[in-house]
Amino acid sequence: MNFTFWKNVGFWGPLLISKRIILSTRLYCLAMNLFQGNIDRFGGITVHTEKWNLSDSEFQNRLEASLSEWQVNGNRGIWFNVPLHQAGYVPILSKNGFTFHHAKPSYVMMIKWLPKNEPNLLPSYPHTYIGVAGLVVNERNQILVIQEKYHTRPHWKLPGGYADPGEEFGDTARREVLEETGIDTEFVSIVTLRHHHKHLFECSDLYVVCEMKPLSREISVCKHEISHCQWMDIETYKNHPEVSEMNQFVIQAYLDQQICRASVQVHDVLSFNRDCYQKIYCIKSTESVSGS
């Protein structure tokens, strides 16, 4: 194909050609009764079954034909995204050698690794919960502490909870503190990270304590979750018999951080693909802030 061809076809050329390839692949799949899916750069194919409305036997026949074709083509990881209302396809996929990969409320993802002489390098699914708490310190050196309504033993803890999908640490801390205590706050620094394994569903749990600056004073307790909430002197809290070893450690870490004149602050950094900014946390000296 010479330069003139590209000049004539211009900017839209590659698009027209790739559109033609996609169209012909589609027609081929239709003619051969094969599943069509999205191809990734690792030779994998993802099929969304939602696009098809097949009886169980039609699904079985199309699956068999597609697997043979993909095997011949050298495709590697085969992913099937099955929505809840098509759950009837799940046992068919299981009988054809697919295993579960992950599930969200509305769908289950099943996978089959085709290469016979290559280890399965498909990425597994996350296994770590992110919980965030707010260490809210007011100008009188008191911290905001709560007691939960449902507990295994009574103890004074910091307001907090699980991060929602896509939520930044400071945003989770702010939301949870506001929901549980009615106090609005803003992020200052990360104080501690606690990594715990053997959590729910045999997952791990990362518990991030953020120092938060209070922007309001009036406590308004969430009656569903919280039985008590109050401002407590830091020294009282540190030595309180109803405070866990971990929270005693967190308070000491906060106090050490003040002496050390350093904190873990947040910055925006361009992503690898340069399509967005990401939050990155690292130690920064607080010398200039504290004016010494």
Next chain:
Amino acid sequence: MNFTFWKNVGFWGPLLISKRIILSTRLYCLAMNLFQGNIDRFGGITVHTEKWNLSDSEFQNRLEASLSEWQVNGNRGIWFNVPLHQAGYVPILSKNGFTFHHAKPSYVMMIKWLPKNEPNLLPSYPHTYIGVAGLVVNERNQILVIQEKYHTRPHWKLPGGYADPGEEFGDTARREVLEETGIDTEFVSIVTLRHHHKHLFECSDLYVVCEMKPLSREISVCKHEISHCQWMDIETYKNHPEVSEMNQFVIQAYLDQQICRASVQVHDVLSFNRDCYQKIYCIKSTESVSGS
């Protein structure tokens, strides 16, 4: 029941009684053709279908009867753990109002929230990947850097990868650095945390860079994953055109941390249930270590 009864029954009394309750519940469930499951403190029930070998219609009948019984009893979240080889139960559960909660290779967990006038407060599943990289600095102030075999654009990066389930940050960094470069290392400090959203399967991704001290010198590259590996002067790396904005930031954060004479170190702290020790990370001054 008076004191003498407890005295006679002694230590084993409560156990005998609870065993009797469990036994009678079991017999009742058997007689009524109901599923029996583990009851949690929130009024939830978890059924492992593996314990039953039922035809589809037997499963449907037992499910209907059990759901009625649980509704009357005021049970709340109903969890069904269905192994891969019993995937035929998945469409039956879906038709009876269950949704997916999560899946691991060998099973899918489905849930139904029974209370009609109470919001579903069941915990969702993790949605955050944990990746860890090693910033390995030798005594000549050079860092260990790699180029990957498969990439979208060539760039020099730090060795690292996803954390295995139950793995601590320093252990992931050590394993990945060793696998990719052949260099053995030990954990010194966390340098940065990068929180990225919109990752694989719409999950988030936490990328932890750990400063690692090299314990060996000889590079031995993993030929499956890595195309190049070398020790590079920190200043050369920081200004290299094939280094991402994020890695430039990481190096600067490492250098600032040295000036600041503080690092994020790891400590063991007793868990809330006092049944194990957990890793907790916080800022510590390195003044005494550096001898100034």
